[in-house]
Amino acid sequence: AAVAQSPELSSQQQRTVDRLIDQGLEDDVGWELLESLTTEIGPRLGGSPDEARAREWGARKLKQLGFKNVRIETFEMPYWERVTETAEIVSPYPQELKITALGNSVATPEGGVAAEVVRFRTLLDLQDAPLEGYEGKIIFVDEVMSRTQDGSGYGWAVAKRSGAANEAAKRGAVAAIIRSAGTSHGRTPHTGNMRYSDDVSPVPIAALSNPDADLLGLAMKRADGPVTVSVDISVHTKTVVESGNVIGEIPGKSDEIILIGGHLDSWDLGTGAVDDGAGIAITTAAAKLIDDLPGKPNRTIRVIMWGSEEVGLLGAFAYAEAHADELDRHLLASESDFGAGKVWQFRTGFAEEHLPKAQVYQKALRRLGIGPGNNQAGGGPDVTPLRRAGVPVFRLYQDGSDYFDLHHTMEDTLDKVDPEALRQNIAAWAATVYVASELEGDYRASESE
Amino acid sequence: AAVAQSPELSSQQQRTVDRLIDQGLEDDVGWELLESLTTEIGPRLGGSPDEARAREWGARKLKQLGFKNVRIETFEMPYWERVTETAEIVSPYPQELKITALGNSVATPEGGVAAEVVRFRTLLDLQDAPLEGYEGKIIFVDEVMSRTQDGSGYGWAVAKRSGAANEAAKRGAVAAIIRSAGTSHGRTPHTGNMRYSDDVSPVPIAALSNPDADLLGLAMKRADGPVTVSVDISVHTKTVVESGNVIGEIPGKSDEIILIGGHLDSWDLGTGAVDDGAGIAITTAAAKLIDDLPGKPNRTIRVIMWGSEEVGLLGAFAYAEAHADELDRHLLASESDFGAGKVWQFRTGFAEEHLPKAQVYQKALRRLGIGPGNNQAGGGPDVTPLRRAGVPVFRLYQDGSDYFDLHHTMEDTLDKVDPEALRQNIAAWAATVYVASELEGDYRASESE
Ligand SMILES: [Zn+2]
Ligand SMILES: [Zn+2]
Ligand SMILES: [Zn+2]
Ligand SMILES: [Zn+2]
Structure with missing residues (x-):
């Protein structure tokens, strides 16, 4: 691709970047938002009355902070919630096991199921196993997740959430259990969404905490014969409930939009501080700092508190559909949804010809210890449908070394x-949003313009 | 006190010390015991059927390892167990709070109690508060425990377990809740025994995990008016059940006894690995190494797996009573009951005149990174009645920096x-027990001999 001449910020704009960074490093608005959300609302499962309270909270906070065009854009969705979830080793060594049901799991029959456990070291081992011989068993996928800074261990780990249930169902097993898709040494099993294949009869699935997976593995190693485990899960579902995205804006001089935000829903086990109260707090507080500058920004900054991300990016798809006719005015989009660790890298998803512009961002961010990254950024989960529709993205990569100790557990x-x-x-x-607002030009391939 | 000439080990004995240390550093017996106890038995509350299974386990293991005179010395005790325990902020910010009932707490009335919370920063603040004005309230003692290497933060923390309930009862409160007497940042509240004063009408008491205590404090800070919390605790008690101490020996050439061990019971929340499976494993494996030496030790080494320590040192008092007539033959006593962290200091509880003997131990232990400590050792919880009866003690102080992250929680x-x-x-x-067995002389004040 041809490389265009790199644009620059004016020296006044560069001074503004530095002032925004100084102010960000002393910001109290973000912490106040996060404390308020986690204390006054707490857990807010997608589609729940708690999430509805959170939407009212979000709209109220955006208005109080001076955002314009504050609104809630609702959509409909199916609903799932856990009711009870227990498990134990029944024999030969009776002991409780700490589990949590995965989102969308079916219930066990009333009173639970008890059966011999068959262990697979990995999902791949299970996929390679014969289809016969596991009827009536509980299948245990004991795959370990790696701790990484950039979260790259999570993709493999997530595969086992739907994979273990579907492979167990194919083989006539009565339940599937997995080692948590998390890195915590605590007895805090890790939930997350799963989906059944259309061609299987669903079996219940739950995650064991890492220490409980260790315990079950040791029990199987030490026992002379079969190890029997019981699992009891009950859930509650509804066909249609309401969810929504909360939106507020800082109107700019042009109708081009810079779209930022975090997701408002959380899993039900913790108070959703790192996933994703932090993203809400960070992006709202950052936009507020820009609003406090004299005059209007060049482009409109739109902050979204996405609804029902955890349960299938439902707010993201609803937004992309509802705003399909203005997506070409979305200059850049990004979500903060990887906790509250320090940002260590700036990655882009720009058309190749616009990569020189990335250097303007890199220069602005360097004093914060943020280095240049590749051009493979996805932009964040809720930006996925926008990116697919051609909206350029960026991502401020956070240090996630401890993120999967907390994420989707009661420790969040x-x-x-x-x-x-x-x-x-x-x-x-x-700094990033200010540069996006003020820097001339766009980030799309010219043939698409 | 007069200082006697310091005795010495022979050079052959010193080589044996070094060989024992080499073997200890490659030991597998201790880990095997700990893995077996935590996997095959798991939680083992004093007086429970689980503790009875643990006694059978202990006697079987001691026999398999070649200990002599293996026996279970039973005693009777009252019994308490938790059944259910839940709490929530009812208003103005409805949210679950993670609690655990303290051992011996009474139940709430069926269906729980809901009342306005009154917060005290410390137990001392509560003690200083007037007796009027708290009728019908829930009293919250939010005192923070310090992390220390030697566990010295625990004494203050424990005071609030009984203190908060008794002070709340005096004031007509309906329940007491405390910030956990633990240092964990996890949502894993910390249990432990409490006792009601004879002069109060008992009120239920539970501990909040540290994050939940933070949350309740923030809710009180942010709320315009009263914060209402509900607490629901049910318990099950029995007047008399059986518990017991498991005892095994390595008979020595003399009838003097070196008494070591750990406690077999644990709290019910975890599998009792650090409290006190580790003490059981460490002392049994150490004694086994001495038994493997050629010939008999000079003194008898008696290993005790103490019963029902957590619920009031019941095994300790039962032993001291049953063995009152042979306590003068107890040369030294010590318990390992502070987790599995490395030993960093050797402390003694010798008569002053015998302090030069401590140098022989210090010399033996130095290569393990263990330094000399004071002469104020208590010997460990279950040794308390023996020390009071004049038995000299020692203690191998373990690094407890993370002990109270785990102890008495489901993370153990x-x-x-x-x-x-x-x-x-x-x-x-x-090394220590070998020196105690072979070194000439005793540790009591000469006037008492
Ligand atoms: Zn998220
Ligand atoms: Zn998430
Ligand atoms: Zn203990
Ligand atoms: Zn204890």
Whole structure:
């Protein structure tokens, strides 16, 4: 691709970037939002009355902060919630096992199921196993997840959530259990959404905490004969409930849109501090810093608190559909949804010809310890449908070394967030969004313009 | 006190010490015991059928390892167990709170109690508060425990377990809740025994995990008016059940006894790996190393797996009573009951005149990174009645920096134990017990002999 001459910020704009970073590093708005959301609302499962309370909270906060065009864009969705979930080793060594049902799991029959456990080291081992010989068994996928800075261990780990249930169902097993798709050494099993294949008869699936998976493995190693486990899961579902995206704007001089945000829903086990109260707090506080500058930004900054991300990016798809006719005015989109660790890298998803512009961002962010990254950014989960529709994206990569100790567990609470790291995020987002607003030109391939 | 000439080990004995340490550092017996106990028995509350299974386990293991005079000395005790325990902020910000009932707490009325919360920063603040004005309230003692290497933060923390309930009862409150007497950042509240004063009408008491105490404090800070919390605790008690101490010996050339061990019971929330499966494993494996030496030790080494320590040192008092007539033959006593962290200091509870003998132990232990400590050792919880009866004691102080992250919570599981640290403990105990067996003379004040 041809390389265009790199645009620059004016020296006044560069000074503004630096001032925004200084202010971000002393920001209190972000922490206040996060404390308020986790304390006053707490867990807010997609489609639940708690998520509805969170939407009211979000609209109220955006208005109080001075955002314009504040609105809730609703959509309909199916609903799933856990009711009870218990498990134990029945024999030969009776002991409780800490489990949590995966989102969308069917219930066990009333009173639970008890059966011999068959262990597979990995999902791949299970996929390679014969289809016969597992009828009536409980299938245990004991695959371990790796700790990584960039979260790259999570993709493999997630595969086992739907994979274990579907492979177990194909083989006539009565339930599937997996080692948590998380890195915590705590007895805090990790939930997350799963989907059944159309061609199987669904079997219930739950995750064991890492220590409980260790325990079950040791029991199987030490026992002379079969190890029997019981699993009891009950759930509650509804065909249609309401969810929604909360939207607020800082109107710009042009109708081009810079779309940022985090997702408002959380899993039900914790208070959704790192996933994704932090993303809400970071992006809202960053936009507020830009709103506080004299005059209007060049482009409109649209903050979205996405609804029902955890249960299938439902808010993201609803937005992409409802706003299909203005997606070509979306200059850039990005979501903060990887916790509250410090940003360490800036990645882009620009048309190749616009890569020189990335250097303007890199220069602005360098003092925050943020290095240049590749051009393979996805932009964040809720941006996926927009990226597929051609909207350019960026991502401020956060250090996720401890993210999967917390994420989707009851340990996702406010005390796990480092206020200094949160402020570094706010500074980085304020600088990035300001550059996006003021820097001339766009990020799409010219043939598509 | 007069200082006697320091005795010495022979050079052959010193070589044996070194060989025992080498073998301890490569020991597998201790880990095998700990894995077996936590996997095959798991939680084993004092007086429960699980503790009875653990006694059978202990006697079987001691026999298999070649210990002599293996026996279970039973005693009777009252019994308490938790059945259910839940709490929530009812208003203005409805959210679940993670709690655990303290051992011996009474139940709430059926269906629980809901009342306005009154917060005290410390137990001392509560003690200083007037007796009027708290009728019908829930009293919340939000005192924070400090992380220390030697566990010295625990004493203050424990005071609030009984203190908060008794002070709340005096004031007509309907329940007491405390910030956990633990250092964990996890949502894993910390249980432990409490006792009601005779002069109060008992009120139920539970501990909040540290993050949940943070949450409740923030809710009170943010709310315009009162914060209402509900607590629902049910328990099950029995007047008399059976417990017992499991005892095994390595008979020595003399009838003097060196008494070591750990406690077999655990709280019900975890599998009792660090409290106190580790103590059982360390002391049994150390004694086994001495038994494997050629010939008999000079003194008898008696290993006790103490019963029902957690619920009031019941095994300790039963032993001291049953063995009152042979306590003068107890040369030294000690318990390993502070987890599985590396030993960093050797402390004694010798008569002053025998302090020079401590140097022989210090010299033996130095290569393990163990330094000299003071002469104020208590010997360990189950040794308390013996020390009071004049039995000299020692203690191998373990690094407890993370002990109160785990202790008395559901996180007390095998995966938290470092096998290398466990081996260092076994080496230290083997060396110490060997010196105690072979070194001439005793540790009592001469006037008492
Ligand atoms: Zn998320
Ligand atoms: Zn998530
Ligand atoms: Zn203990
Ligand atoms: Zn204890």
